[in-house]
Amino acid sequence: MIRASTIKTLKIDDRDFSARHDETILDVARQNGIFIPKICDLKGLSPVGACRLCLVEVKGSNRLLPACSTLVEEGMEVTTTTERLQRYRRNILELLFTERNHVCSVCVSNGHCELQTLAQKLDITHVHFRYRYPNLDVDASHDRFSVDHNRCILCSRCVRVCDEIEGAHTWDFMGRGIESLVITDLAEPWGTSETCTGCGKCVHVCPTGALFEKGKSVAEMLKRREFLPYLTQMREEHS
Amino acid sequence: MPDEPTTRKTILIDPVTRIEGHAKITLHLDAHGRVADAQLHVTQFRGFEKFCEGRPFTEMPSLMARICGICPVSHLIASAKACDALMAVRIPRAAEKLRRIFGLAQVLQSHALSFFHLSSPDFILGFDSDPARRHIFGVAAESPEIARNGIRLRQFGQQIIERLGGKRIHPAWVVPGGVSEPLSVANRDAILVALPEMLTIAQLTLEWFKGVTENFREEITSFGNFPTLFLGIVKDDGGLTFYDGKIRIVDAGGYVVATGLDPATYNDFLGEKVEPFTYLKSTYYKPKGYPEGIYRVGPLARLNIADRFGTRRADQEMAEFHEIQRTAVLSSFHYHHARLIEILYCVERMQQLLDDPEILSKHVRAIARPNSEEGVGVAEAPRGTLIHHYKIDDHGSMRWANMIIATGHNGLAMNRSILQVARHFVHAERLEEGMLNRVEAVIRAYDPCLSCSTHADGRLALAIQLVAPDGAVIDELRRK
Numbered sequence: 001m002i003r004a005s006t007i008k009t010l011k012i013d014d015r016d017f018s019a020r021h022d023e024t025i026l027d028v029a030r031q032n033g034i035f036i037p038k039i040c041d042l043k044g045l046s047p048v049g050a051c052r053l054c055l056v057e058v059k060g061s062n063r064l065l066p067a068c069s070t071l072v073e074e075g076m077e078v079t080t081t082t083e084r085l086q087r088y089r090r091n092i093l094e095l096l097f098t099e100r101n102h103v104c105s106v107c108v109s110n111g112h113c114e115l116q117t118l119a120q121k122l123d124i125t126h127v128h129f130r131y132r133y134p135n136l137d138v139d140a141s142h143d144r145f146s147v148d149h150n151r152c153i154l155c156s157r158c159v160r161v162c163d164e165i166e167g168a169h170t171w172d173f174m175g176r177g178i179e180s181l182v183i184t185d186l187a188e189p190w191g192t193s194e195t196c197t198g199c200g201k202c203v204h205v206c207p208t209g210a211l212f213e214k215g216k217s218v219a220e221m222l223k224r225r226e227f228l229p230y231l232t233q234m235r236e237e238h239s
Numbered sequence: 240m241p242d243e244p245t246t247r248k249t250i251l252i253d254p255v256t257r258i259e260g261h262a263k264i265t266l267h268l269d270a271h272g273r274v275a276d277a278q279l280h281v282t283q284f285r286g287f288e289k290f291c292e293g294r295p296f297t298e299m300p301s302l303m304a305r306i307c308g309i310c311p312v313s314h315l316i317a318s319a320k321a322c323d324a325l326m327a328v329r330i331p332r333a334a335e336k337l338r339r340i341f342g343l344a345q346v347l348q349s350h351a352l353s354f355f356h357l358s359s360p361d362f363i364l365g366f367d368s369d370p371a372r373r374h375i376f377g378v379a380a381e382s383p384e385i386a387r388n389g390i391r392l393r394q395f396g397q398q399i400i401e402r403l404g405g406k407r408i409h410p411a412w413v414v415p416g417g418v419s420e421p422l423s424v425a426n427r428d429a430i431l432v433a434l435p436e437m438l439t440i441a442q443l444t445l446e447w448f449k450g451v452t453e454n455f456r457e458e459i460t461s462f463g464n465f466p467t468l469f470l471g472i473v474k475d476d477g478g479l480t481f482y483d484g485k486i487r488i489v490d491a492g493g494y495v496v497a498t499g500l501d502p503a504t505y506n507d508f509l510g511e512k513v514e515p516f517t518y519l520k521s522t523y524y525k526p527k528g529y530p531e532g533i534y535r536v537g538p539l540a541r542l543n544i545a546d547r548f549g550t551r552r553a554d555q556e557m558a559e560f561h562e563i564q565r566t567a568v569l570s571s572f573h574y575h576h577a578r579l580i581e582i583l584y585c586v587e588r589m590q591q592l593l594d595d596p597e598i599l600s601k602h603v604r605a606i607a608r609p610n611s612e613e614g615v616g617v618a619e620a621p622r623g624t625l626i627h628h629y630k631i632d633d634h635g636s637m638r639w640a641n642m643i644i645a646t647g648h649n650g651l652a653m654n655r656s657i658l659q660v661a662r663h664f665v666h667a668e669r670l671e672e673g674m675l676n677r678v679e680a681v682i683r684a685y686d687p688c689l690s691c692s693t694h695a696d697g698r699l700a701l702a703i704q705l706v707a708p709d710g711a712v713i714d715e716l717r718r719k
């Protein structure tokens with residue numbers, strides 16, 4: 001039984017909502033059809049607040065707060081869309097594009113990419129920052145999957161799903177800041193990884209074309225993510 | 240610009256309007272003001288081979304289709320065939336037929352563009368007509384019927400590409416192992432229903448063109464009219480093909496010099512001539528050496544090498560075509576005529592392929608991993624033989640790529656044709672627009688796509704420069 005005290009009421013964009021105390025601003029927004037951009041967040045994985053795309057304004061706080069990892073509070077007044085927020089979001093997205101090499105027209109994820117979709121949604125027609133054009137590899141050593149670092153946005157979904165859901169913890173990060181790379185095991189070729197079970201969860205949660213199944217041609221890498229909430233729910237029921 | 244009377248001079252045309260790509264022509268004049276030498280410079284860099292390194296081979300078809308916005312489908316096909324070879328698969332029969340139709344649609348639309356939009360202004364309005372009017376709209380004013388037909392044909396080709404490939408400019412439907420989706424009944428019927436109209440247009444245009452060819456005697460004798468070899472792929476029975484076959488080479492007398500050559504061994508018989516003034520990879524037939532090994536590819540070459548088309552009307556036209564000359568047909572002016580016959584063939588052949596019930600088969604893709612570390616794919620692009628050659632590592636990542644494209648095959652012949660036409664029409668004392676247009680027109684006869692021959696994306700740009708014996712540029716022609 002849910003106790004009354006666990007229900008919070010709050011305002012998002014001047015509309016009144018109530019929510020469970022363990023829900024985030026993003027959860028409430030999502031349930032009520034309010035669009036907040038996000039990319040590192042994925043339902044079923046723990047929130048990390050890494051991409052900062054979901055920043056919102058909360059009355060009384062002079063910091064912007066990530067909607068994906070901020071729990072609702074009683075009396076909260078949230079604003080999801082302002083000039084300033086839109087500007088930040090666009091800058092963040094543009095920077096994501098400049099950090100690596102995104103050539104959508106030849107990408108396996110073209111048309112099904114969360115990064116691309118967000119860019120379209122936020123009306124990004126060109127990028128105002130200098131591209132870095134890093135020279136990054138594709139690791140195609142795995143039998144069935146490849147990782148193309150040129151399209152990785154370091155969202156850590158692969159790291160989390162592999163650790164939290166599959167329990168293999170094959171993926172991790174190496175290096176700092178902009179130099180970071182996702183790695184398998186101790187930066188060994190994916191194909192020789194001892195821990196990878198080949199389940200493919202990382203491939204399907206990856207928001208971009210960074211992780212993909214081999215043999216897919218342009219625009220053919222459709223990702224299925226519905227399995228995640230079910231898996232988490234089933235595990236909770238069994239534990 | 241002032242003339243300097245005693246020196247050798249050079250003419251530069253920039254841009255050669257109405258061709259796709261980026262290039263520059265230099266005409267070197269001797270002390271008497273006669274054209275002594277001609278050079279076609281292609282000024283952009285190559286880069287695609289480098290782009291490919293480390294990429295998954297499955298990305299190649301789409302990447303390669305982007306080399307050239309003019310015949311992406313041909314690159315897609317040659318590239319996918321190289322990938323089929325890397326996977327060591329034989330693709331399903333329906334997939335092969337669908338790729339054929341796709342390729343024919345590309346040839347049709349590309350030929351229509353070349354003939355009607357780019358070259359027909361010269362035939363209808365005249366080589367010396369006002370350049371401000373010498374374009375497809377000028378044609379529309381003069382002969383609305385012809386302009387309309389050209390636009391219809393091209394549109395038809397593009398619509399097929401769109402129907403099959405989904406996106407007009409860079410379709411991703413052709414994939415390693417076949418095609419990504421089968422043909423729907425609705426799409427088949429939509430193409431079929433338009434074929435009779437296209438057939439009529441193709442026939443009418445041919446009749447009209449044969450009737451006016453007489454007016455261009457001077458151009459016929461000077462537009463790249465010299466002996467060379469001719470190269471292309473033919474079927475095992477010697478029939479013309481755009482999709483799959485072995486290389487055949489025929490000499491100026493019309494005799495077969497070599498046949499049944501495996502395209503994968505192109506390195507054994509094609510040499511590369513590196514000219515200091517251009518980035519274009521120009522090739523010649525090794526056993527004959529340079530310059531005797533100069534050859535031409537494309538519509539004229541295909542009609543010279545193939546024994547037959549294998550469709551009724553095109554075969555009749557081919558027989559008539561060979562009456563122009565008992566040997567091989569030598570003047571590059573006749574590329575236009577050959578192109579029109581090929582348009583007719585495309586329509587007839589599409590009918591054959593679409594009438595075959597197998598075309599609707601759902602089995603259109605072979606799935607396989609890379610099974611071979613090297614693969615070569617060949618196809619006849621509208622402009623001639625196109626070869627893609629890839630090497631991959633054990634994981635299917637690209638290690639190396641090479642490409643030979645039609646404009647490269649034709650590089651040496653184009654250069655020589657420019658010299659011939661310039662000698663005939665260009666005189667240093669009088670720089671007339673009409674003679675420069677003829678220099679451009681000879682290039683247009685080959686319909687080169689210079690952007691892809693240098694493997695960089697670029698728009699049409701060409702300049703003609705007049706250079707004196709001391710190297711001074713004394714005149715230049717650039718059009719807006």
Ligand code: SF4
Binds near residue numbers: 108110111208209210
């Ligand atoms: S990952 Fe997304 S944004 Fe990046 S190239 Fe692929 S489709 Fe474009």
Ligand code: SF4
Binds near residue numbers: 153159
């Ligand atoms: S590989 Fe994909 S899921 Fe993993 S961090 Fe990069 S973008 Fe995110």
Ligand code: FES
Binds near residue numbers: 041055066
């Ligand atoms: S979705 Fe909230 S920080 Fe990435």
